[in-house]
Amino acid sequence: MxxxxxxxxxxxxxxxxxxxxxxxxxxxxxxxxxxxxxxxxxxxxxxxxxxxxxxxxxxxxxxxGPDADLIHLPPLADNEGGAVLLDAAPHAGTAAEAESLAVRLGGLPLGLNAAGTYLSVPTSRHRTFSAYQHALEAEFADLLGAEHPGAAADPEVSRRVVRHTWDLSLDQLHQDGYTLARPVLQLLALLEPAPVPRTLMTPELVADATGLPATAADVDAALAGLHQYGLLHTPGATAPGDGVPPVNQLQLHPLVRDVTAHTLTRPEPTNTWLAAIDEHLTRAVDMVTGMSGRTGWPTARLLAPHLPAHLDRSTQNGSSTARDTLGDLAGALNAAGATSEELLLRRRILADRERVLGPDHPDILTSRNNLANALDDLGEHRQAADLHQRNLTDRER
Structure with a gap:
C-alpha cells in the first residue's frame, strides 16, 4: 500500500x-x-x-473536481480594509482616511499589509494615510512596485511582495503553455481602469502590439488562464433589451493593473503598444458606430472611458483624427441614451478644440452646442442654458 x-x-x-x-x-x-x-x-x-x-x-x-466547494475570496470591503490599516498604523490618521486609502488599494490584503507595514515604521518618509495615498501617484514604483532581491529565488518572498506576487501565476501559466498570458495582461493594464469589451482584445491587437504570433485560440487561452488564476475578472453586463445580447467584459483589479503597467519596460514597449491600442480603439469605434439598431450600444458604453486617454495621446502626436472618433462614439451614445458616457466625451472634445483651434472657430460653437444638449438630457438645465446663451452671443457677434 x-x-x-x-x-x-x-x-x-x-x-x-x-x-x-x-x-x-x-x-x-x-x-x-x-x-x-x-x-x-x-x-x-x-x-x-x-x-x-x-x-x-x-x-x-x-x-x-465536482465534489470540491470552491470559495472565492473577494477583496476586503472598504471599512474592513480601513480597519486593517488602522490596526497596523493607528497613529497614521482617521478611520475615514484609512478607508480612503483602502479603496485606492482595492481592498487587496497584500497591498493593505504593505501600506500598513510602511506606515508603521517611524523612519518612513510618508507617515499618514493621506500622504501615502497622495504619494502613490508619483512614487508607485518605489512604494508598491519595488523589486525584492530575493523574490526570484524564493517563492515565499514573492508571495509577500506586491511587485512579484502575480509573477508566480504568470510564470506558471507560461510553463503550462499559455505564452500570451503575460503580454495580454500587460495590454489590458495599459487601458483605463474600467471594464474592456472582450471584442477589443483581438489576435490582431496582440500581434500588432507585441510582435508575437497570435491566433484567436491563443488569445482565448490566455484570457482563460488569467481568469483561472484570478488575475482577470469578467463583470456582468446589462443588455439594452429587445434581444440584444450582453457584451462580455474584461477587468483587472486596480492594483494588478497598476503594478503591471508600472513594471513594463519604458519607453518601449509602451509606446509601440499604445500606438497599437489607439489604432484598434479607432477600429472598434468604427465597427460599433456602423452597426444597425441597438446592436452596438453596449460596446459603445464600454469603449467610452478608454477614449479620453486615446485623445490625449493622439493630441501629443499631433493628430486630430481622434476628435472625430470621440465625436462618432458620442453620437452613438446619444442614440443609446447613455448620457453620462456621452457627456464625458463631449467635454473632452470641446476642451481639446478650444485648446487647438481657439475660442472663435466655428467648430467650437458646434462642440459647445453638443455639450449643452448632453447636459440638458442629464437634467443639468441651468448649465445647458448658460452654454446655449454663450453660443447665441458668439454667433450674433
Whole structure:
C-alpha cells in the first residue's frame, strides 16, 4: 500500500480532523503520480470525516473536481480594509482616511499589509494615510512596485511582495503553455481602469502590439488562464433589451493593473503598444458606430472611458483624427441614451478644440452646442442654458 493510501485509510477511521494545505500554486505537483487532482486519488481527496482546506490561486472547477466547494475570496470591503490599516498604523490618521486609502488599494490584503507595514515604521518618509495615498501617484514604483532581491529565488518572498506576487501565476501559466498570458495582461493594464469589451482584445491587437504570433485560440487561452488564476475578472453586463445580447467584459483589479503597467519596460514597449491600442480603439469605434439598431450600444458604453486617454495621446502626436472618433462614439451614445458616457466625451472634445483651434472657430460653437444638449438630457438645465446663451452671443457677434 502506498503512503498516501495508508494516510487516507487511517483518516477514514477518524472524525473531526482538519488538514490545511496552503499555497498550492502548482496543483499538478500534488502527487503522487501525474493523475488529475479532480480524480481524487492523490493526496487531496474530497471525502472523509473531516475537512480538507486548500488555498490556491487556481480557481477552476476542472482542477478541483465536482465534489470540491470552491470559495472565492473577494477583496476586503472598504471599512474592513480601513480597519486593517488602522490596526497596523493607528497613529497614521482617521478611520475615514484609512478607508480612503483602502479603496485606492482595492481592498487587496497584500497591498493593505504593505501600506500598513510602511506606515508603521517611524523612519518612513510618508507617515499618514493621506500622504501615502497622495504619494502613490508619483512614487508607485518605489512604494508598491519595488523589486525584492530575493523574490526570484524564493517563492515565499514573492508571495509577500506586491511587485512579484502575480509573477508566480504568470510564470506558471507560461510553463503550462499559455505564452500570451503575460503580454495580454500587460495590454489590458495599459487601458483605463474600467471594464474592456472582450471584442477589443483581438489576435490582431496582440500581434500588432507585441510582435508575437497570435491566433484567436491563443488569445482565448490566455484570457482563460488569467481568469483561472484570478488575475482577470469578467463583470456582468446589462443588455439594452429587445434581444440584444450582453457584451462580455474584461477587468483587472486596480492594483494588478497598476503594478503591471508600472513594471513594463519604458519607453518601449509602451509606446509601440499604445500606438497599437489607439489604432484598434479607432477600429472598434468604427465597427460599433456602423452597426444597425441597438446592436452596438453596449460596446459603445464600454469603449467610452478608454477614449479620453486615446485623445490625449493622439493630441501629443499631433493628430486630430481622434476628435472625430470621440465625436462618432458620442453620437452613438446619444442614440443609446447613455448620457453620462456621452457627456464625458463631449467635454473632452470641446476642451481639446478650444485648446487647438481657439475660442472663435466655428467648430467650437458646434462642440459647445453638443455639450449643452448632453447636459440638458442629464437634467443639468441651468448649465445647458448658460452654454446655449454663450453660443447665441458668439454667433450674433
Amino acid at each position: 502506498s503512503l498516501v493510501d495508508a494516510v487516507w485509510e487511517h483518516l477514514a477511521t477518524v472524525k473531526r480532523w482538519l488538514i490545511i494545505v496552503d499555497n498550492v500554486d502548482t496543483p499538478t505537483r500534488i502527487g503522487p503520480g501525474s493523475g488529475p487532482l479532480a480524480a481524487g486519488r492523490g493526496w487531496l481527496r474530497p471525502h472523509g470525516g473531516g475537512v480538507l482546506l486548500v488555498t490556491s490561486r487556481d480557481t477552476t472547477r476542472q482542477t478541483w
